[in-house]
Amino acid sequence: MPKLIIDEREITVPEGTKVIDAAERMGIMIPRFCYHPALGAVGACRVCAVNCLDGPIKGIQMSCMIDAQDGMKVSTTDAEAVDFRKHVIEWLMLHHPHDCPVCDEGGHCLLQDLTVSGGHGVRRFQGPKRTHTDQHLGPLVRHEMNRCIQCYRCVRYYQEFTGYEDLGVMQIGSRVYYGRYRPGTLESPFSGNLIDICPTGVYTDKPSRYRGRRWDFERRPAVCLHCALGCHVTVSARYREVVRQEARFSESINGHFICDRGRYGFPYVNLPQRPRSARVDGTETGWEAALKTAGERLESVAWKTGPQGIAVVGSARCGLETQGMLKRVADAKGWQGPVLDIDPAAANVRTAVSRLDSDLQVSLREIETADCIVVVSADPLNEAPMLAPALRQARRNGARVTVIDPRPASLPFQFDHFPVAPDDLAAAMAILIRKCAEKEPLSELGKTAVRSIEAVSDGADIPDADGLAALYDDLHNSRRPVIVCGTHTAPPEIPGMAADLALLLRIAGPRAGLFYVMPGPNSFGAALLSDPAPSFGDLVSAIEKGEIKALVVAESDLFGSGIDWDRLRNAMNKLELLVTLDYIDSPTTRAAHILIPTLTSYETPSLLINNEGRVQQSPAAFRGGDPIARTGGGDHPPRAFRRDIPGREMGAAWTALLTLGGRDPGSAPVNLTAWLGEAHPALTSLPEASDFPPDGVRLPLAENAVERFQTDRFSHGEKEEDALTLLVVDRTFGTEELSSLSSILKELTPSPFIHIHPEDAAELGLSEGDAVGIDSEAGTTVLPINLTPEMARGVLVIPRRRDLDDRLPQERRTVLSKTAIRKATEDA
Amino acid sequence: MLPTNVKQMLNQQIQAAEHPRELAIDIMMAVQDHYGYLSDEALEEAAAIVGVDPLKLEELATFYTFLYREPVGRYVIHICDSVICWMNGYESLRDHLCKKLGIQMGETTPDGLFTLLPVCCIGYCDRSPAMLINKKAYGPLTPAKIDEILETLRAEAAETTPS
């Protein structure tokens, strides 16, 4: 631990700390442009100069380039260093436009700050300013190259950090240019970070142009809702709309960056179609009135059918408050449910949650330090976008990354892919488990493990089974292996097998970790707070049988449950009462007899448990209510002045549920924290809202020995000859419920198609681009095919676009007979 | 499109290389030799051969002096404007060339034969003032010598261009 003196104060820092960081620890913020903790030091801008007065290195040095060493005496205020730093600013301003007032970065620009604070106000250079042409970079990022100060952050971020190659640096000397080979939409789904990372206004947020200045916004921290990772964002809101989001640093989860889905998924909050007034049978009523009517009607259903004639449903996007309240109300009232996760993956998530021991938990950031990673039945880029850069950092640190998944995996780095068909995934996992059990004299446990996989047929045609066996050796010899396991398309036995493998590895030596990919921002909470039965499918059957007459649905669109739409429509028609509480317009809100609008997580605080079992708090970013764009009817400024916030009558879903449960919200203070503790023991010691740590709290997860090495979980029977498995899978853009409502991301959402292995296509007499019809329960789906050699045989993959859901089969994994697949033109 | 034999040869070079990217400049030069300059098409073909995104080659092509991303004439004249040649009369020679060819620096003659570009010291200061035409050095130059060189090249071009 070197001890050094900076500006006459002594500090001891860990080995390898840069002087610039050592100073920052002492509260001395040395200027910087090119240095960024995530991208490292490159010494390009030279604005971080300090003077080393004494010690192993002397003279003017770049504080980002030198490690703190014993005996160093550093001055950041030394006249020579200050003069040089000022001069760097003068150099950078030689060609920079002098128009901060109209620049979109103005007010939150590092260059502006340092120029003003350095006192550079007089232009001495008399030459002309250099100019560049800007490029169109797509709907998210605006490009203004004249503002560039050549810090190289953007290329380093784009190419080195995230591994995309369509943005780079061209030209030489004072004409260096950062951009694309040709103008066009940036290919990286992480491109929005360019906006955050560029220290000046070259890359700015395109969708929020002309919507306000940094200081006009209410800026608040929040947690992203668009997948289960729970990345940290900063929300900017104005006039009761969310205008912009930025990445917010999180030590344990996303580091400095977020994905574009997370950044631009927010417009659902502002949509004109968003339900903002309560409706009873299609007629607007007040919020309280609607709740009152709902309560009465529910009472009357209960009176007729008994409480079990009513069921409550939530979703993986409900906060813990709402999930907990659903459970509390259902328990109190004797209603059926709650079903907290209607996603077809719910059962897998449940397995995952039950198997994630505290010993095995790894955070997203910890993945970066793993040295051998096996991703099974998951598609990081599409299911949990920020997992991809985390894996890439591991790879950059030398890790081996292997994907075992039928889909055409694509990741921005070099990895191994075993394209194993869904039916064979268990056999693939069994190879790894068997090797592990055999290799180690694991005694009883090893034997149990071997027994557990006996039922797995080893006749499976796994491409490169030897390769898998060799992979085991790498896992075994690694220091920190991590098994990443998906839940979305995984056959039911896979999440458990992944846990078994991690467990065996851990016993065999290496510090193995386990990381599950889950579909929703609070899938974990849903699994924790609800029981396996009834499932949503059970509820639908009960409705069909007339056993359930009323449904209370909180923040959940039943048409995303994987159940065939016609069946679902018929079932819902049989309901006497559908009460829907939600903040988005969906087929479920449209079908509601009583619609209760609710606040989004931007407008009311919510607790969420991410895929790792980390409870996070997303505080309210602004007070909800009708946006001024709506109330003003286009006026500017709005003329109707009033004290209260229009449209603020609505509340959080959980408060509405509280009322439905028969409690007058005004009556007694509710202790949510205590209630959550009652709902699940793992939630007993959650901190109070005011002192929730920035990175949340990791739940203590009990080991669940009962579920290990189960032998009876292998569900699949005989493999059908002449059958293909159809997978309907997630895409980065266009699948996730809330972000698929984003107008901003529309342009990035590709039109749907079917991936098929060329050999399968040949057998079926299909060729690239053919329109192909698939007959399923949902009717016939016609889509063009895309021949994809890097996927499993015997599988069709359709990337799901939620806005076209009614045209796609609802089940995520269906077995189709080959005869169900034809060239569509033959129909005509 | 590159002729198949050229393409094949370049592909072979790449395949034989331990690190294909180390041949990026060679491949671009070879493709440029074929097309006369690195058009977008040429650059993209070169990128396909090297096995990288065109941007990766653009990053290099725009860095170097001798990769031309804009059309150039059959003979690219680089006149040295560095210090020794400069003090030995670079400016008047440049003016002479411009007048003779009827073009400004950076331009190409309408017949597509000559392009005039400046270049930094080409390492022929002992034979200054000097210039480089298609990587062949000439110097010490005088207006008369320049005329002679241009004549020779014109004749060579006339001879080798099928009419």
Add this chain to the structure above:
Amino acid sequence: MAETTDTAYPQVLFANRKLDRIAAIDDYRKNGGYEAIETVLKTFSPKDVQKLIQDSNLLGRGGAAFPAGMKLQTVADDAPFPRYIVCNADEMEPGTFKDRVLLHADPHLLIEGMLIDAYSARAEKGIVFIRPEYENAARILEREVAIAEKAGFLGKNILGSDFNFSIDVHRSGGRYICGEVTAQLNALEGKRPNPRKPPPYPTEFGLWGKPTVTQNVETLCCMPPILRNGAQWFKDLALTETGAGTKLYGISGRVKKPGCFELPMGVRLSEIIDEHAGGMAEGSEFKACLPGGASTRYLTREHYDIPMDFESLKAVGMRLGTAAIMVFDQSDCMVGVTHNLMEFFARESCGWCTPCREGIPYIKDILWRIENGLGEERFVPMLERECRHLWNAYCAFAPGAAAPLEGLLNDFQDEVLDHIREKKCPFKASV
């Protein structure tokens, strides 16, 4: 020994230089060529070679004057393989053309030099990084490498030993910065040739992450004679106590006979100009010279007799650089000359760091204004500040650019002020 020069000084590097043609392998062998590598392979360990070169006091001839033997010794014994030898034949320093002359004179001398170097670093692959302007030399080298290979001096199991070595010629796309060792490594890897900041040093982590020794053409060519004749012999070749070996001095500008001369290290500037270069050109009077390329300070009349070796120049705050002497006379405007040099540096700056990318064009702009009658008194302190701060750039390029500007401000400030006061270039007026 020498057939082509009329001096009495020993010709070591130019021993086989012919007036009319390139020395062939037979010419080279006739004069003892490839004997050194034979001896080395038979009786020397890699360490012996390193030590001999270290003892010979051979300093790098590429400009930085780093001890060649010491560089070899920084390749750790347990450093990984493969290791690389890079011959720096980029030679883009303005005024410098010695490597060109050497390559055209005796290519096998370089090949043998690389062999010796490679043997001592236990490298199996050599690369000659050559500027595109030297296409002719590149072809010669490729041809002669093939000949050497046929003769058994390159390839596998050279001369029956277990030493393997091959040489590739890599043509640059043409940029001055590619001559800088670390930028050159990036260039060789097909990356943008921005320099890399050590540590790690190239001899630990160089080309493709493997130990790499980069040396200048002339440095490598000194090795066979050293191996043949010994360290002491090499040291004795120099005229000064501190120098070692002979040196190729390139001279151009206002002299009668510009050219490249092999002279003992430490020969006086006056002798080089007055005797070897045939004296100042007709009507020319020595005003100043750049002693070693564009990245050195002007040497004025006061130092006309200075011994031209690394130490002597260092003692007066100058650098020998590449020993490319560019001579100016009374008619040359030093503002104009410096402006021209800045044009060069501005054009060639790689664009990585702020001082160089922005500072040099800034300086160029100011000098242009002074030269064109738009000068102001306040420009002088502004230039001084630029100059000082250029030293804090990322690589040695910018301090190199600062050198002639420092010279201008120190030794020719009157000339600068004359421009400013007269609102024109006094030299142009006199023409």
